[in-house]
Amino acid sequence: MTEQSSSEQKDPRAVKPEPLLHVTHLRAYLSSRHGVVKAVDDVSFEVGHGEAMGLVGESGSGKSVMSRAIMGLMPRRSDRTGSVLFKGRELIGLPRKEMSEIWGPQISMVFQDPGRSLNPVVPVERQLTEGMRRHLGLGRSEARGRALQLLREVGVSDPERRLRNYPHEMSGGMCQRVMIAAALACEPDLLIADEPTTALDVTIQRQILDLLRRVQRERNMSMILISHNLPLVAGRTDRTAVMYAGRLAETGSTRQVFESPRHRYTAALLAATPTITHERHSPFRLIPGTLPNPVKPPAGCRFAARCDHFHGPCHELGPDMTPVAAGHHVACADPVPAPAAVGARGGEHDGR
Amino acid sequence: MAGSGTAHLRGEDALLSVRNLVVEYHTDAGTVQAVSDVSFDVLPGETLGIVGESGCGKSSMGRAVLRLGGMTSGEISCAGERIDRADEKTMRALRRDMQMIFQNALGSLNPRRHVKEIVAEGLAIDGVPKAERDRRATDMLEEVGLTPERFSDMLPRQLSGGQAQRVAIARALALRPKLLVCDEPVSALDVSVQAQILNLMEKLKPEFDLTVVFIAHDLAVVRSVSDRVLVMYLGKVCEFGDSVEVYDNPVHPYTRALLESVPLPDPDRPFTGSPLEGDVPSPLAPPTGCRFSGRCPAAQERCARSEPEIREVLPGRFAACHYPLAAAADLPDPDARAAAADRREPQGREHEPTGRRPEGA
Structure with a gap:
């Protein structure tokens, strides 16, 4: 995923292979009682083939709305502009009927609460086979065979028995595995996982994260892993994008973002995140203030009012990102100084 | 892993003492023992962190301490007063000294x-x-x-x-209570707000001369505030000790697995060990012997048979485990030394638990 600022690069596809997903100037505005909420406000980025991108931000950053804007799952009273090119095809403005051919075999999604996103009155078998029969035209027994195979792939023991289960008969971790199996059933090119482990216990979270990363690699699928928890994304993605108040603050290789965050917000957020090595009773670094009003966001950098390095130019900063290193971009008028060189690619290493 | 046993108790000096607490819930599917014979102490001015995954009984325990939920048996005393025996009128007076804050x-x-x-x-x-x-x-x-x-x-x-x-x-x-019980006080909050609340609580604790029981599933948060930590699994105590020591050198295999499941903000080493397999068993039918035995990478035949009693594995460190993760030489208890020596001979098991000992243990 690499974002372009429209002004500096005329046609990036002339020099680079076409990305799987190419989002430019995406805006997603929602109507509310208080006015139009600018949940996503001019965001541009790319996700390459076989790439895992982490999308992190606190609540109100717009990360979930963005995933829904890409999927075309926006609420009724909303407005979506800009461009979402998926395999070169424009998804914005696509009729719902054509969009429904994309959901499943092209892009699929895993949600936070597996208990609620699975149909409570339909057994696991039908939830898994429905999409395959519809999109891949498989017969009943063929689809069943693939469902069993999928359940094995996501680490479900005794899959024969599970096929007959209803969601309420399974634990949260098991539901999430089934949900992932269902999302993988039609072999999507892009999987969007929106807080897939937030409702799960820490040992189960670990299993699910390992699972997502493994299938993403084995299938050479692209993935967007959305989370409010920064460390969770660190070991499971190639690139990371940090979102704040409807805009991207920073994008880069996961290593760059975690080892040398350059946007003041990313650095502050990392410093405020508790880790299991945090020194006992030592205070956390605070981010003063609160999120700006999403109906009337301030001009310039949206983090300016809370930033300890804010000065004049911050108020004139546009939504465009500037490169600070190869593949590393920030929207910050006074970025954190660069430490020693950090690798431009790669997130984790495999040998654990 | 058993909660039974009293080796880790500090008795007289404690502000809050919980002894053999059992909390049961009756459901259509049978009786769930959410807290199963748990004992612990909190000294004045101390913050005790209670960690564990959902269903481990940590919230039931917090509520029982303030008598907000029922308890089936056991003794709870705060500042010398027996809470489990107090009538409503006495309880009303006692609650002045014992306050609680909640997740929501x-x-x-x-x-x-x-x-x-x-x-x-x-x-x-x-x-x-x-x-x-x-x-x-x-x-x-x-x-x-x-x-x-x-x-x-x-x-x-x-x-x-x-x-x-x-x-x-x-x-x-x-x-101006003496005891503050916090049940997941920051888990619903965003990182930046969470940091504000944690800092605030740390500032207020000495000002108000508070003793705190801090219940949370987030191990990183618990580490930052706790002096001592109690690790629970399926209604039982696994490990108890100084929070820094427990985190740096866990002796119960469950504590270790739990710590290793917390992602680190490090792209190279997001996790320090291999993941724990399986799911938490149903509390309606907990496993026999050690309740963690079914998922434990170091489990031996004995673990499923007999329930380990809590004992001092290292100085000031208590664990309910037949085969604690510590070098035999460090173990003060002859039983524990023998157990660690046992473990070197795997008795035909495919797991060789000594290979999983933490460095420097």
């Missing part, structure tokens, strides 16, 4: 009262005169960082999650 702060505030009334409510029940109540409520709002002029007359729905938790803290501390 907004849900714990009366939606129809103004912030100032909420903070002063405990004082009113306690019979403090109106003028004094107002003054103390105003002071408390200042203490928790809410400008009284702005917040006094607000209703809970006008507050953000972080502000609501501040009001809940002000309400709890207005009575």
